[in-house]
Amino acid sequence: MNISNIHRGWIVLAVTLLNVFASLGLARFSFAVILPFMRDGLNISFTQAGLVASAMFFGYLASAFFTGKFIHRYKEKKVIIASMIMIMAGMLLSARAEQFWLAYLSCLIMGAGSGAGNITSLGLAGKWFSPSHRGKALGITNSGSGLGMVFSGLVIPLAMMLHTEGWRIGWGILAFCVVMILLLNILFLEEDPKKLNLKPIGIGTEQKSKQLHRNTRLMIEDVYRNKYILLIGMVYLTWGFSYLIFSTFFVDFLMIEANIEMHLAGRLFAIAGISSIVSGFIWGSISDRIGRMFTLFLIYIIQTILLLAFALTSSYYLLLIETIIYAMTLWAVPTVIVAAISDITVPVKTPLAIGYITLFFGIGQWVSPVITGSIVESSGYTMAFYLSSAVCFIGGIGCFFLHLALNRQRRSHLTGVLREASNNEG
Secondary structure (H helix, E strand, O other): OOHHHOOHHHHHHHHHHHHHHHHHHHOOOOHHHHHHHHHHHHOOOHHHHHHHHHHHHHHHHHHHHHHHHHHHHHOHHHHHHHHHHHHHHHHHHHHOOOOHHHHHHHHHHHHHHHHHHHHHHHHHHHHOEOHHHHHHHHHHHHHHHHHHHHHHHHHHHHHHHHOOOHHHHHHHHHHHHHHHHHHHHHHHOOOOHHHHOOOOEOOOOHHHHHHHHHHHHHOEOOHHHOHHHHHHHHHHHHHHHHOHHHHOOHHHHHHHOOOOOHHHHHHHHHHHHHHHOOHHHHHHHHHHHHOHHHHHHHHHHHHHHHHHHHHOOOOHHHHHHHHHHHHHHHOHHHHHHHHHHHHHEOHHHHHHHHHHHHHHHHHHHHHHHHHHHHHHHHHOHHHHHHHHHHHHHHHHHHHHHHHHHHHHHHHHHHHHHHHHHHHHHO
16 A cells, blocks of 8 residues: 555544653653652652642643643644653653652643643644544544553553662653654644645545535634533543542552552553553544533443442452453543534634633642542542542533533524525525
């Protein structure tokens, strides 16, 4: 097969997958594996470890506020390159940290780069695919997070076996990976199919193109004042809070409360990463068929049940089953939420909308590790899992009501279109 015949959108999709691998998989989710060893190496408490984690999420939150504006001014490629440089710098600084405040600063920088890289890459992937293919495409892009979990779950425990401060070596290895991905962005990333006289993948006929044009009449321009985008942001906040117990403290939970050995805990985290790779693709494809919000409702309810199950389970094999099932829903939430936002906003405003809802997600991520770390230190992991499950359930209920409200809005719009067509014919 001649590579010149491949639609450029597939190459962009591959690069955005690697960007999410770097932004979330390495910069964000490797932290769950490194944190226990970093905490011991720096001799800090659980509460301080929670504050270090929250620094990463505060950086993510801050970048979410500015990323849409930076994209509008500098375009996606420059923003992604800058974000990769920040991630690399944060990793190298973290590797050199000797005390709490330097670790806090390094994670703040890393979090800012992580948020900018992730938001920009997801918006860019959505631009290269039509609405009917967007869920699948974003699912593929989000699989980068799972790949990062696999990589860090295998590399960091191995580094710890080789050296007492292997977590520092681990940060260095991750930084090298980010440099390689930075070079790929410089060489292969393209910002807009229109610049290459291409259409997004999935728009193959004139009829589909016209249908897409008609659908733009439904799309939102005033991002910050629309109630549906606000409510989607609130739902995203609940997930940002609830999934932190898994993504940040899960390896610590396995070793301390479930009494699982270090290499088995790392292996379980890697298995979670492997299982999560398909999560965005599966649920993104489902959402293309049955609707975004109803799909999210199903995902939230499944995660609610599994977070409760973690709190009540001590058997390694039961934990393995629960971890695999939970991981197979893990990246479904950002995949479907970004697809939903891309569906209902004017394309030029989509990065702003993604950045806006990511603010809510970032608030959930920022608050959660501080609260969770304090609960773990005072009451153990069981209460932390109960709280996360309850918050996730609230988010699920919100998804269900959003599903009903958006369906009513679509029916109302369709009625108006039909009435307008009837009047024109008359």
